[in-house]
Amino acid sequence: MLGKTYQEAREQLREQVEGIEGSGGRVAEDHIKRGQAVVDEILGLAEELGASLIALGSRGLGPLKRLVLGSVAEGVVYHASCPVLVARGGSDAWPLQRVVIGDDGSEMAKGAGEMAASIGRLSQAQGLLVRVFPQLPEIDVEEREMNARMADDELRWEERKLEGRAREVEEVLRIRPRIRLSVGDPATVLLEIAEEDDAERTLLALGSRGLGMMRRLRLGSVSTKVLRAARGPVLISPVPKASRTGAESFER
DSSP states (O other): OHHHHHHHHHHHHHHHHHHHHHTTOOOOOOOOOOOSOHHHHHHHHHHHHTOSOEEEEOOOOHHHHTTSOOHHHHHHHTTOSSOEEEEOSGGGGOSOOEEEEEOOSSHHHHHHHHHHHHHHHTTTOEEEEEEEEOOOOOOOHHHHHHHHHHHHHHHHHHHHHHHHHHHHHHHHHSSOOEEEEEESOHHHHHHHHHTTSOGGGEEEEEESSOOOGGGOSOHHHHHHHHHHHOSSOEEEEOOOHHHHHHHHHHHO
Protein backbone atom coordinates (compact mmCIF):
# COMPACT_ATOMS: atom_id res chain seq x y z
CA MET A 1 0.00 0.00 0.00
CA LEU A 2 2.80 2.41 0.94
CA GLY A 3 4.58 1.65 -2.33
CA LYS A 4 1.42 2.39 -4.31
CA THR A 5 0.91 5.68 -2.49
CA TYR A 6 4.49 6.67 -3.20
CA GLN A 7 4.09 5.87 -6.88
CA GLU A 8 0.91 7.93 -7.06
CA ALA A 9 2.68 10.84 -5.39
CA ARG A 10 5.59 10.51 -7.80
CA GLU A 11 3.21 10.56 -10.77
CA GLN A 12 1.39 13.62 -9.47
CA LEU A 13 4.68 15.39 -8.91
CA ARG A 14 5.83 14.51 -12.43
CA GLU A 15 2.63 16.00 -13.86
CA GLN A 16 3.17 19.15 -11.83
CA VAL A 17 6.73 19.50 -13.10
CA GLU A 18 5.61 19.00 -16.69
CA GLY A 19 2.85 21.58 -16.25
CA ILE A 20 5.26 24.19 -14.88
CA GLU A 21 7.83 23.61 -17.56
CA GLY A 22 5.12 23.57 -20.22
CA SER A 23 4.15 27.06 -19.07
CA GLY A 24 7.69 28.33 -19.52
CA GLY A 25 8.95 27.77 -15.97
CA ARG A 26 11.97 25.78 -14.86
CA VAL A 27 12.04 23.21 -12.06
CA ALA A 28 15.52 22.85 -10.61
CA GLU A 29 14.65 19.99 -8.23
CA ASP A 30 11.66 17.97 -7.09
CA HIS A 31 11.26 16.22 -3.76
CA ILE A 32 8.87 13.80 -2.13
CA LYS A 33 8.85 13.83 1.66
CA ARG A 34 7.29 11.27 3.97
CA GLY A 35 6.14 11.93 7.53
CA GLN A 36 3.21 12.65 9.82
CA ALA A 37 4.27 16.24 10.58
CA VAL A 38 3.60 17.78 7.18
CA VAL A 39 4.37 21.32 8.34
CA ASP A 40 7.74 20.25 9.73
CA GLU A 41 8.61 18.43 6.50
CA ILE A 42 7.82 21.50 4.38
CA LEU A 43 9.67 23.89 6.67
CA GLY A 44 12.62 21.54 7.01
CA LEU A 45 13.02 21.21 3.24
CA ALA A 46 12.67 24.99 2.79
CA GLU A 47 15.47 25.53 5.31
CA GLU A 48 17.62 22.88 3.67
CA LEU A 49 17.19 24.46 0.23
CA GLY A 50 17.52 28.03 1.47
CA ALA A 51 14.15 28.86 -0.09
CA SER A 52 13.25 32.51 -0.60
CA LEU A 53 9.53 31.75 -1.01
CA ILE A 54 7.17 28.91 -0.06
CA ALA A 55 4.05 28.58 -2.22
CA LEU A 56 1.13 26.34 -1.26
CA GLY A 57 -2.61 26.09 -1.67
CA SER A 58 -5.39 26.50 0.86
CA ARG A 59 -8.55 24.49 1.26
CA GLY A 60 -10.47 27.52 2.46
CA LEU A 61 -13.63 27.57 0.32
CA GLY A 62 -16.79 29.61 0.83
CA PRO A 63 -17.67 32.22 3.49
CA LEU A 64 -17.60 29.74 6.38
CA LYS A 65 -14.86 27.36 5.32
CA ARG A 66 -12.54 30.27 4.61
CA LEU A 67 -12.57 31.00 8.35
CA VAL A 68 -10.85 27.67 9.00
CA LEU A 69 -7.61 27.72 7.07
CA GLY A 70 -6.01 24.35 6.51
CA SER A 71 -3.76 23.54 9.44
CA VAL A 72 -0.86 22.87 7.08
CA ALA A 73 -1.05 26.28 5.38
CA GLU A 74 -1.45 28.15 8.63
CA GLY A 75 1.32 26.20 10.33
CA VAL A 76 3.72 26.94 7.48
CA VAL A 77 2.82 30.64 7.41
CA TYR A 78 3.44 31.19 11.11
CA HIS A 79 6.65 29.21 11.41
CA ALA A 80 8.40 29.91 8.09
CA SER A 81 11.55 31.99 7.98
CA CYS A 82 10.83 33.17 4.43
CA PRO A 83 7.71 34.68 2.76
CA VAL A 84 4.80 32.33 2.14
CA LEU A 85 2.34 32.60 -0.74
CA VAL A 86 -1.03 30.95 -0.03
CA ALA A 87 -2.87 30.53 -3.33
CA ARG A 88 -6.61 30.21 -3.80
CA GLY A 89 -8.87 29.93 -6.83
CA GLY A 90 -6.64 27.67 -8.93
CA SER A 91 -5.92 28.86 -12.46
CA ASP A 92 -8.81 31.35 -12.28
CA ALA A 93 -6.76 33.53 -9.92
CA TRP A 94 -4.01 34.03 -12.49
CA PRO A 95 -2.79 36.19 -14.08
CA LEU A 96 -3.07 38.71 -11.28
CA GLN A 97 -4.79 42.02 -11.92
CA ARG A 98 -3.89 43.85 -8.71
CA VAL A 99 -1.36 43.76 -5.91
CA VAL A 100 -2.55 45.35 -2.65
CA ILE A 101 0.20 45.86 -0.06
CA GLY A 102 -0.62 46.54 3.58
CA ASP A 103 2.26 48.75 4.69
CA ASP A 104 2.94 49.79 8.29
CA GLY A 105 6.50 50.99 7.79
CA SER A 106 8.03 47.78 9.17
CA GLU A 107 10.72 45.67 7.53
CA MET A 108 8.24 42.77 7.33
CA ALA A 109 5.81 44.90 5.32
CA LYS A 110 8.63 46.13 3.10
CA GLY A 111 9.71 42.56 2.37
CA ALA A 112 6.14 41.55 1.59
CA GLY A 113 5.74 44.53 -0.73
CA GLU A 114 8.90 43.82 -2.68
CA MET A 115 8.10 40.14 -3.08
CA ALA A 116 4.50 40.89 -4.11
CA ALA A 117 5.73 43.45 -6.64
CA SER A 118 8.05 40.84 -8.15
CA ILE A 119 5.14 38.44 -8.54
CA GLY A 120 2.80 41.13 -9.85
CA ARG A 121 5.31 42.27 -12.45
CA LEU A 122 4.95 38.93 -14.26
CA SER A 123 1.38 39.85 -15.20
CA GLN A 124 1.77 43.66 -15.22
CA ALA A 125 -0.60 43.92 -12.27
CA GLN A 126 -1.59 47.31 -10.88
CA GLY A 127 -0.22 48.15 -7.44
CA LEU A 128 -1.76 49.81 -4.39
CA LEU A 129 -0.02 50.60 -1.09
CA VAL A 130 -2.33 50.95 1.90
CA ARG A 131 -1.57 52.31 5.35
CA VAL A 132 -4.36 51.93 7.91
CA PHE A 133 -4.91 53.99 11.05
CA PRO A 134 -7.24 52.99 13.90
CA GLN A 135 -10.28 55.05 14.75
CA LEU A 136 -9.09 58.04 16.75
CA PRO A 137 -10.39 58.19 20.34
CA GLU A 138 -12.86 60.85 21.44
CA ILE A 139 -11.20 64.02 22.73
CA ASP A 140 -12.37 66.95 24.83
CA VAL A 141 -13.89 69.94 23.05
CA GLU A 142 -11.12 72.24 24.35
CA GLU A 143 -8.46 69.99 22.85
CA ARG A 144 -10.24 69.16 19.61
CA GLU A 145 -8.76 71.94 17.46
CA MET A 146 -5.19 71.29 18.57
CA ASN A 147 -5.52 67.50 18.17
CA ALA A 148 -7.11 67.92 14.74
CA ARG A 149 -4.08 69.91 13.56
CA MET A 150 -1.70 67.34 15.01
CA ALA A 151 -3.57 64.48 13.32
CA ASP A 152 -3.60 66.36 10.00
CA ASP A 153 0.15 67.00 10.22
CA GLU A 154 0.83 63.35 10.99
CA LEU A 155 -1.34 62.16 8.11
CA ARG A 156 0.61 64.39 5.71
CA TRP A 157 3.86 63.01 7.12
CA GLU A 158 2.63 59.42 6.71
CA GLU A 159 1.54 60.20 3.16
CA ARG A 160 5.04 61.40 2.28
CA LYS A 161 6.55 58.26 3.77
CA LEU A 162 4.11 56.09 1.83
CA GLU A 163 5.06 57.94 -1.36
CA GLY A 164 8.64 56.94 -0.63
CA ARG A 165 7.59 53.32 -0.31
CA ALA A 166 5.73 53.63 -3.62
CA ARG A 167 8.92 54.74 -5.36
CA GLU A 168 10.73 51.68 -3.96
CA VAL A 169 7.97 49.34 -5.13
CA GLU A 170 7.95 51.00 -8.56
CA GLU A 171 11.56 49.93 -9.08
CA VAL A 172 10.43 46.30 -8.78
CA LEU A 173 6.89 46.40 -10.17
CA ARG A 174 7.89 48.71 -13.07
CA ILE A 175 4.52 50.41 -12.55
CA ARG A 176 4.03 53.25 -10.04
CA PRO A 177 1.61 51.96 -7.39
CA ARG A 178 -1.12 54.21 -6.06
CA ILE A 179 -1.24 54.96 -2.33
CA ARG A 180 -4.14 55.13 0.08
CA LEU A 181 -4.41 56.18 3.73
CA SER A 182 -7.43 54.70 5.49
CA VAL A 183 -8.94 54.74 8.95
CA GLY A 184 -10.51 51.66 10.52
CA ASP A 185 -9.78 48.04 11.32
CA PRO A 186 -6.73 47.09 9.18
CA ALA A 187 -7.93 43.59 8.24
CA THR A 188 -11.40 44.83 7.33
CA VAL A 189 -9.99 47.68 5.25
CA LEU A 190 -7.62 45.41 3.31
CA LEU A 191 -10.32 42.82 2.63
CA GLU A 192 -12.77 45.50 1.49
CA ILE A 193 -10.17 46.95 -0.87
CA ALA A 194 -9.60 43.49 -2.33
CA GLU A 195 -13.34 43.22 -2.98
CA GLU A 196 -13.43 46.47 -4.95
CA ASP A 197 -12.29 44.80 -8.16
CA ASP A 198 -11.94 41.07 -8.89
CA ALA A 199 -10.95 39.83 -5.42
CA GLU A 200 -9.93 36.42 -6.78
CA ARG A 201 -7.18 38.06 -8.87
CA THR A 202 -6.01 40.44 -6.18
CA LEU A 203 -2.86 39.51 -4.27
CA LEU A 204 -2.93 40.81 -0.68
CA ALA A 205 0.55 41.21 0.78
CA LEU A 206 1.49 42.11 4.36
CA GLY A 207 3.94 41.38 7.14
CA SER A 208 3.19 38.79 9.79
CA ARG A 209 3.57 41.23 12.66
CA GLY A 210 3.40 45.02 12.65
CA LEU A 211 5.69 46.96 14.97
CA GLY A 212 5.37 50.35 13.27
CA MET A 213 4.73 53.80 14.75
CA MET A 214 2.01 53.77 17.42
CA ARG A 215 1.65 50.02 16.68
CA ARG A 216 -1.36 51.01 14.60
CA LEU A 217 -1.14 48.10 12.22
CA ARG A 218 -0.92 44.98 14.38
CA LEU A 219 -0.28 42.45 11.66
CA GLY A 220 0.14 39.59 14.10
CA SER A 221 -3.66 39.47 14.24
CA VAL A 222 -4.36 41.29 10.97
CA SER A 223 -2.49 38.73 8.88
CA THR A 224 -4.50 35.92 10.49
CA LYS A 225 -7.81 37.57 9.62
CA VAL A 226 -6.72 38.39 6.07
CA LEU A 227 -5.28 34.93 5.51
CA ARG A 228 -8.48 33.23 6.62
CA ALA A 229 -10.99 35.47 4.87
CA ALA A 230 -9.39 36.63 1.59
CA ARG A 231 -10.85 35.21 -1.60
CA GLY A 232 -7.63 35.62 -3.56
CA PRO A 233 -3.97 34.78 -2.96
CA VAL A 234 -2.22 36.10 0.15
CA LEU A 235 1.50 36.73 0.66
CA ILE A 236 2.80 36.87 4.24
CA SER A 237 6.33 38.02 5.05
CA PRO A 238 7.66 36.85 8.44
CA VAL A 239 9.62 38.58 11.16
CA PRO A 240 13.35 38.08 10.41
CA LYS A 241 14.80 35.30 12.53
CA ALA A 242 17.26 37.61 14.27
CA SER A 243 14.38 39.84 15.39
CA ARG A 244 11.89 37.19 16.47
CA THR A 245 12.86 36.88 20.12
CA GLY A 246 12.80 40.61 20.72
CA ALA A 247 9.60 41.11 18.71
CA GLU A 248 7.81 38.35 20.58
CA SER A 249 8.82 39.84 23.91
CA PHE A 250 7.63 43.24 22.74
CA GLU A 251 4.25 41.81 21.68
CA ARG A 252 3.73 40.26 25.10
